[in-house]
Amino acid sequence: xDAFLLQILNGLDKGGAYALIALGLTLVFGTLGVVNFAxxxxxxxxAFVAVSVQNLLTISKKVKDESIxxxxxxxxxxxxxxxxxxxxxxxxxxxxxxxxxIAIPVMLLIGLAVERGLVRHFYKREHAxxxxxxxxxxxxxxxxxxxxxxxxxIPVGAPDIVAGSANIGALFGIExxxxxxxxxxxLLFSLAIxxxxxxxxxxxxxxxxxxxxxxxxxxVGLLGINIERRFTIIFGLATIVxxxxxxxxxxxxxxxxxxxMDFLVLSFVVxxxxxxxxxxxxxxxxxxxxxxxxxxxxNEVKSILPGIDQIIIYLIxxxxxxxxxxGLMGKD
Amino acid sequence: MQTIITxxxxxxxxxxxxxxxxxxxxxxxxxxxxxxxxxxxxxFAIFGLFAIGYNIMFGLxxxxxxxxxxxxxxxxxxxxxxxxxxxxxxxxxxxxAILLSGLFAAVIGFLxxxxxxxxxxxxxxxxxxxxxxLAYSVLTPITNGETGLRVLRDDPRIIDTALGIxxxxxxxxxxxxxxxxxxxxxxxxxxxLILGFWLSLKIFRSPYGMKLLAxxxxxxxxxxxxxxxxxxxxxxFVISGMYAGLAGSLMAITDPLAGAERMQWTASGEVVLMTIxxxxxxxFGPILGAATIKYFENIFSAFNEQVLQQxxxxxxxxxxDLMVALTRPFVGEGWHLTLGVLFMIxxxxxxxxxxxxxxxxxxxxxxxxxxxGENSPGSRSHSPREPAA
Numbered sequence: 001x002d003a004f005l006l007q008i009l010n011g012l013d014k015g016g017a018y019a020l021i022a023l024g025l026t027l028v029f030g031t032l033g034v035v036n037f038a039x040x041x042x043x044x045x046x047a048f049v050a051v052s053v054q055n056l057l058t059i060s061k062k063v064k065d066e067s068i069x070x071x072x073x074x075x076x077x078x079x080x081x082x083x084x085x086x087x088x089x090x091x092x093x094x095x096x097x098x099x100x101x102i103a104i105p106v107m108l109l110i111g112l113a114v115e116r117g118l119v120r121h122f123y124k125r126e127h128a129x130x131x132x133x134x135x136x137x138x139x140x141x142x143x144x145x146x147x148x149x150x151x152x153x154i155p156v157g158a159p160d161i162v163a164g165s166a167n168i169g170a171l172f173g174i175e176x177x178x179x180x181x182x183x184x185x186x187l188l189f190s191l192a193i194x195x196x197x198x199x200x201x202x203x204x205x206x207x208x209x210x211x212x213x214x215x216x217x218x219x220v221g222l223l224g225i226n227i228e229r230r231f232t233i234i235f236g237l238a239t240i241v242x243x244x245x246x247x248x249x250x251x252x253x254x255x256x257x258x259x260x261m262d263f264l265v266l267s268f269v270v271x272x273x274x275x276x277x278x279x280x281x282x283x284x285x286x287x288x289x290x291x292x293x294x295x296x297x298x299n300e301v302k303s304i305l306p307g308i309d310q311i312i313i314y315l316i317x318x319x320x321x322x323x324x325x326x327g328l329m330g331k332d
Numbered sequence: 333m334q335t336i337i338t339x340x341x342x343x344x345x346x347x348x349x350x351x352x353x354x355x356x357x358x359x360x361x362x363x364x365x366x367x368x369x370x371x372x373x374x375x376f377a378i379f380g381l382f383a384i385g386y387n388i389m390f391g392l393x394x395x396x397x398x399x400x401x402x403x404x405x406x407x408x409x410x411x412x413x414x415x416x417x418x419x420x421x422x423x424x425x426x427x428x429a430i431l432l433s434g435l436f437a438a439v440i441g442f443l444x445x446x447x448x449x450x451x452x453x454x455x456x457x458x459x460x461x462x463x464x465x466l467a468y469s470v471l472t473p474i475t476n477g478e479t480g481l482r483v484l485r486d487d488p489r490i491i492d493t494a495l496g497i498x499x500x501x502x503x504x505x506x507x508x509x510x511x512x513x514x515x516x517x518x519x520x521x522x523x524x525l526i527l528g529f530w531l532s533l534k535i536f537r538s539p540y541g542m543k544l545l546a547x548x549x550x551x552x553x554x555x556x557x558x559x560x561x562x563x564x565x566x567x568x569f570v571i572s573g574m575y576a577g578l579a580g581s582l583m584a585i586t587d588p589l590a591g592a593e594r595m596q597w598t599a600s601g602e603v604v605l606m607t608i609x610x611x612x613x614x615x616f617g618p619i620l621g622a623a624t625i626k627y628f629e630n631i632f633s634a635f636n637e638q639v640l641q642q643x644x645x646x647x648x649x650x651x652x653d654l655m656v657a658l659t660r661p662f663v664g665e666g667w668h669l670t671l672g673v674l675f676m677i678x679x680x681x682x683x684x685x686x687x688x689x690x691x692x693x694x695x696x697x698x699x700x701x702x703x704x705g706e707n708s709p710g711s712r713s714h715s716p717r718e719p720a721a
Contacts, residue, residue, distance in 0.1 A: 035450055121680065127450050128396045132608060133679040135601060139672030147661045147669065265461060265597060272454050307470030314458035314465075321447055321455055 006179070007294040013183040013252070015290020016190030020245035021267035022274065022282035023197060024238035030214045030277040031231045034119055035130045040264025041138040042110070042239050046246025047255035048145055049106055050099040051154050057092045094159050096251060103247045104240055111239025115232050138260065146257040153254035158182045182251050189248055193241060194283055200237075201279075210234055214277070269317040275330020285328055289313050344533055347615075352526045359515065365627070370518040372630050376623045377521035378582045381528045383606040383618030385575020388532060389568050390604070391613035392541060394548035396453045398600045399440065399460030403433040403573040405467065405595030407580025409474070412481045412590045415505060419491035420483075422505050422512055422520060422585045426578060433577020434570050441569035445562065448551070460597055467592040480591035505585045517586045524582060528575060529619070535571070536615055544568055548613075576603075605675055611687030620686050625671065632670060635663035 021043055028036045060076040080088030091098070118137060122130045157163070162181035201207035213220045213227040220227045246255070253259065270289055274281030295301065297309035308315075320327060354361075358376070362368035367376075386400055410432045411425035418424050444455040467475040475481055483503045492499070505512045512520050535541045546554045547561050554561055584590050593599070602625070610621025637656065640663065644655040662670045682689050 118676075118680075128394070129679060129683065131396065131450075131453065132604065133676055135604075136672050136676035136679060139668060140676065143666060143669035143672060144661075147666050261598065265457060268454055269458060272451065276450070307466055310465035310469050311462040314462045317458045318443065318455060318462075321451055321458075322443060325447055325451060 011291030011294030013186045015287035016187050018270045019283045019286025022270040022286045024242040026282040027238040031234045037134040038137040040260035041141040043242045043246040044260030046243030049103040050247045050250045053099040054095040099247045103243050107240045107243030108236045111236035115235040142257045153256040155254040156250040158251035273320045275327025278329045281329030355522045370514045373518045374586050375626045377525040378579050379622035380619040382579035383622040384532045385572040386603045387618040389572035392544035397456040399456030400576045401595050401599035402460040402463040403576035404580040406433045407577030408584045408590035411581035411584035415483045416487040426581050429577045429581030430574045434574040437570045437573025464595040483588040611685030614687045617687040632663045632667035
């Protein structure tokens with residue numbers, strides 16, 4: 001039972017990441033009608049914003065190490081520590097939260113640039129062309145990252161205060177059920193972002209217009225509303241969401257240039273399972289698939305169905321597509 | 333789009349003969365462009381076959397499959413198992429690989445073709461990823477997992493043992509006594525490429541090919557005319573899967589080894605790139621695309637700082653440094669960046685690929701020669717098709 005509960009918890013944070021990526025993908029598909037294969041690369045860019053911030057904060061200079069007296073020893077000390085002492089150290093420790101603040105404008109700019117510069121020209125072209133050109137963009141983005149940061153994963157640490165694990169078993173009176181703090185934060189963070197996006201779409205006038213545009217773009221245009229510009233902003237919003245998902249995921253998985261491609265396939269599966277263009281569907285499917293994936297990687301399950309953990313997500317996608325092509329919550 | 337019906341039989345024979353001539357003399361002209369060694373030429377032929385087959389599905393019917401690498405992998409594994417169990421002869425390996433990958437394609441195609449558009453792409457992608465993940469994990473007894481499947485000296489090889497053929501040293505594939513490494517290997521692939529091209533030519537010119545094209549342009553209208561499109565789509569999918577299996581077996585023949593990474597979805601992406609780059613739906617485009625990508629992969633990834641310095645040596649020193657700094661990220665390890673940029677340019681400006689590009693340049697010149705005033709083509713008419721915003 002404990003193991004079962006733990007697997008569900010493990011699945012929840014993974015599901016949070018899937019849900020966030022799929023949410024952006026669905027937003028873009030629902031508004032602009034564009035199948036964005038560069039979405040995974042944008043997730044990867046978000047993660048590398050965190051890496052860059054960490055690199056920036058830890059720009060160091062060689063300082064003589066006073067504790068060693070036998071010979072002249074030097075150690076690398078970040079400028080921040082030299083200037084501000086403990087405050088500087090704390091700043092470096094909080095690299096990931098700082099990255100979130102920085103990632104919002106950066107990702108917004110990247111998103112607007114991609115939409116205005118490239119995606120805009122592909123509204124009227126076939127889905128196949130959209131897939132291909134964004135696939136090309138994904139290759140370009142990941143190669144640029146590879147050229148600048150190398151091919152190896154770069155670890156980015158969570159702040160020390162949440163580095164350990166929470167003994168949440170104590171809450172329910174179960175022994176030995178621990179769960180890393182950061183994963184719990186990730187789960188809460190993703191829920192907050194999802195709630196924010198839904199609130200934005202359902203409680204603001206802007207969101208109302210966007211939803212109307214998703215439903216019937218032409219009529220909204222005829223009413224004299226510049227729906228194109230709002231959709232551009234939605235593309236930027238989707239980029240921010242996926243970028244933040246990437247930033248927050250760095251302590252869980254050290255980012256490398258290839259992580260986007262791995263998540264892309266999974267998130268497309270999530271979108272399809274949830275139903276193309278359905279936002280609640282994307283979120284629900286994200287969490288569902290995350291939990292199922294962890295559940296099927298339990299040893300008890302694997303001993304009955306060997307290899308099931310490797311294919312479960314794809315298997316579900318195939319079944320859903322064949323039995324219920326609109327997805328779990330898709331509309332016609 | 334080329335006219336399909338009007339082309340006569342003799343013209344096709346000439347096309348085929350010219351194609352065969354170009355392929356068989358590849359070692360000669362290959363030397364001129366620095367590609368005159370069998371390793372690279374084999375790659376041209378193998379990926380050319382893969383792309384020709386892919387083009388029969390994507391080019392003719394317009395169904396974008398992201399899972400063809402699975403068939404490539406199945407072909408490779410089958411060929412290596414044929415080497416291990418039956419004989420080092422290449423013929424059974426090729427036959428079994430085509431058969432088994434065709435069978436795989438039939439199953440996957442039967443299920444995936446129930447959906448169209450993006451759903452079809454995702455379904456093929458899902459099946460390919462399943463095959464890849466399984467090949468890596470549970471199917472290790474068959475695929476040998478991460479290490480990859482190899483031919484060993486003490487494998488049974490029933491037919492070879494029965495015929496009393498002994499393997500000396502490391503086992504290499506052969507064609508009735510002729511060892512298929514180096515140029516013999518290339519010529520084996522070349523013959524397969526010519527056969528594959530011939531079949532694709534036949535399909536392009538046949539009523540069957542016409543029906544596939546009709547599905548691409550309007551599937552619903554095709555159905556209203558009374559055609560059941562499913563058998564056409566499925567057979568096209570199986571044929572293109574068989575091509576992929578053949579290409580996979582040729583990979584195993586030229587280098588008796590099969591690994592799961594051949595099945596990864598990025599490998600499927602590569603064949604899409606090749607087909608698009610060359611010209612989707614054209615006869616020569618896919619081969620041209622495959623050869624271009626493999627050629628530049630080889631040439632560009634060998635470039636380094638010194639080569640660049642030499643290349644820009646004729647410029648003043650500051651300019652040389654500038655040019656080297658500018659081009660450095662695009663060559664060597666970063667040649668994928670060049671590929672990505674090139675690919676995007678092709679999709680944005682010339683969706684017809686290199687073939688359309690060549691055609692445009694040809695038209696430009698042939699119109700220039702016309703006497704002025706007859707029809708004055710402004711440069712505007714040649715400008716890339718501006719996508720409607």
